[in-house]
Amino acid sequence: MALATYLVLGNDRQPAAGAASTAGKCVLSGKPREICIKDHARDLERRYRAKFAALPADEQQLAYRIAIAAVRQIAQHEYAHHLLLHPDRIASGSIARIDAEFEADFYAELSGIQAGEITGAMFYFFDVLADMEDQSKAMQSPDYESAGCRVNNFNNITAAFGIMPTMLVAFASGGGSSGDVTPEVEFPKRARELAESVAPELLAKSCGRLSEAILREARAELASLTALMAEYAHLFPKRVSKLELDEPEVFPLIERLQEQARGFKHIKGLAAGVLSNLVTRVGLAGAQAKVSRQLDAVLESTADDILSGNYGNFLDVKASHVLHNTDGPVATRIDAAKTLFESAVTFQPGVSNSWANLAMIAYIKGDCRKAAELADKAARTANDDVRGEVESVRSVFRNGISNPKRCAEAGARFAEEWLR
Ligand SMILES: [Zn+2]
Numbered sequence: 001m002a003l004a005t006y007l008v009l010g011n012d013r014q015p016a017a018g019a020a021s022t023a024g025k026c027v028l029s030g031k032p033r034e035i036c037i038k039d040h041a042r043d044l045e046r047r048y049r050a051k052f053a054a055l056p057a058d059e060q061q062l063a064y065r066i067a068i069a070a071v072r073q074i075a076q077h078e079y080a081h082h083l084l085l086h087p088d089r090i091a092s093g094s095i096a097r098i099d100a101e102f103e104a105d106f107y108a109e110l111s112g113i114q115a116g117e118i119t120g121a122m123f124y125f126f127d128v129l130a131d132m133e134d135q136s137k138a139m140q141s142p143d144y145e146s147a148g149c150r151v152n153n154f155n156n157i158t159a160a161f162g163i164m165p166t167m168l169v170a171f172a173s174g175g176g177s178s179g180d181v182t183p184e185v186e187f188p189k190r191a192r193e194l195a196e197s198v199a200p201e202l203l204a205k206s207c208g209r210l211s212e213a214i215l216r217e218a219r220a221e222l223a224s225l226t227a228l229m230a231e232y233a234h235l236f237p238k239r240v241s242k243l244e245l246d247e248p249e250v251f252p253l254i255e256r257l258q259e260q261a262r263g264f265k266h267i268k269g270l271a272a273g274v275l276s277n278l279v280t281r282v283g284l285a286g287a288q289a290k291v292s293r294q295l296d297a298v299l300e301s302t303a304d305d306i307l308s309g310n311y312g313n314f315l316d317v318k319a320s321h322v323l324h325n326t327d328g329p330v331a332t333r334i335d336a337a338k339t340l341f342e343s344a345v346t347f348q349p350g351v352s353n354s355w356a357n358l359a360m361i362a363y364i365k366g367d368c369r370k371a372a373e374l375a376d377k378a379a380r381t382a383n384d385d386v387r388g389e390v391e392s393v394r395s396v397f398r399n400g401i402s403n404p405k406r407c408a409e410a411g412a413r414f415a416e417e418w419l420r
Helices: 002-009 012-029 033-054 057-083 085-092 099-114 123-134 147-161 164-172 181-197 210-229 248-263 268-284 288-300 308-325 330-347 352-364 368-380 383-402 404-418
Strands: none
Touching: 002 012, 002 033, 002 057, 002 123, 012 033, 012 123, 033 123, 057 085, 057 099, 057 368, 085 099, 099 268, 123 147, 123 288, 147 210, 164 181, 164 210, 164 268, 164 383, 181 210, 210 248, 210 268, 248 288, 268 288, 268 308, 288 308, 308 330, 308 352, 330 352, 352 368, 352 383, 352 404, 368 383, 368 404, 383 404
């Protein structure tokens, strides 16, 4: 459905209108709604398949990114019902079901925005659903916001945030540049635009559940985050291939970002996403130790406010610092670091560095079987440029499995070298 909407927005509406009419008849015939929605999706696929296949590869990729974000946000919507205690709150009458639906949508959208996903991705799912709903009164229920309402909500949110969250996260990670679109150009330009314009008013057809005040506040936070990044726009390398960030000014930026995020009410997670990307790149430049000292505040203050993946990244940096750069007996450092690395992979299973360190720690403790298992996880999550190296370390551990005594001796020798 999301892929079809992508084509509909490219002004190819006719097939979608035909599909909506068929779907409306399905609902009117009394068939269960989930069957009609599935049939509607299949019908859209049939009508648009060839046209989608004819799109250029980069457009197809963008459409898939939107569709994947939409699916993730729909799952987050369901999760939000639990997180926000909707079953209890509805039962006790403290929130109406229809408002709970809106609250869950807003939670899902805001999470997507903070993760740097394409803003308003769920719109792409609900837009064609709204067409189907328009065909049949039977689709409209006072207990649920109509898809048409939800589409307007998503449009309001998109109007308030625009492309900036996606851009902030992409630029902070070293990506997102193309042609004239570079951090040096975009950060100052967008910061000016955000400062000079007011938050757009809600669409007249909105269903009224979206709080204009909250959107205004969140947008003001976005404006100050963008303004801060604009002050440091010159730090961002022009070459996309240069990921390392080692200019001394990056450290005050990291400090100020954390300070700013503490005052945020709505987009702490977005600030943490930007910070997490910067910290990763500082780490690539070999300054992990230096940056990790700055991260204690973020680790203590925002565990509940930021996305788990970013939190896992911070823990990984902190753990490396504890292992390699603190004073104290080696055994104590190893145990403290191990706990932190284990938390890091719980929050962010894709952080290869933590898996690799856990493998080394198992090796030091003389357990080659466990070391090989952990190194395997490190290899699966590694970047292309280090995967080979990780795989060769994994073979060393695998070879040690058959001879535990030799494994333990080699592990102990390695520890002396590694943790001097
Ligand atoms: Zn729901």
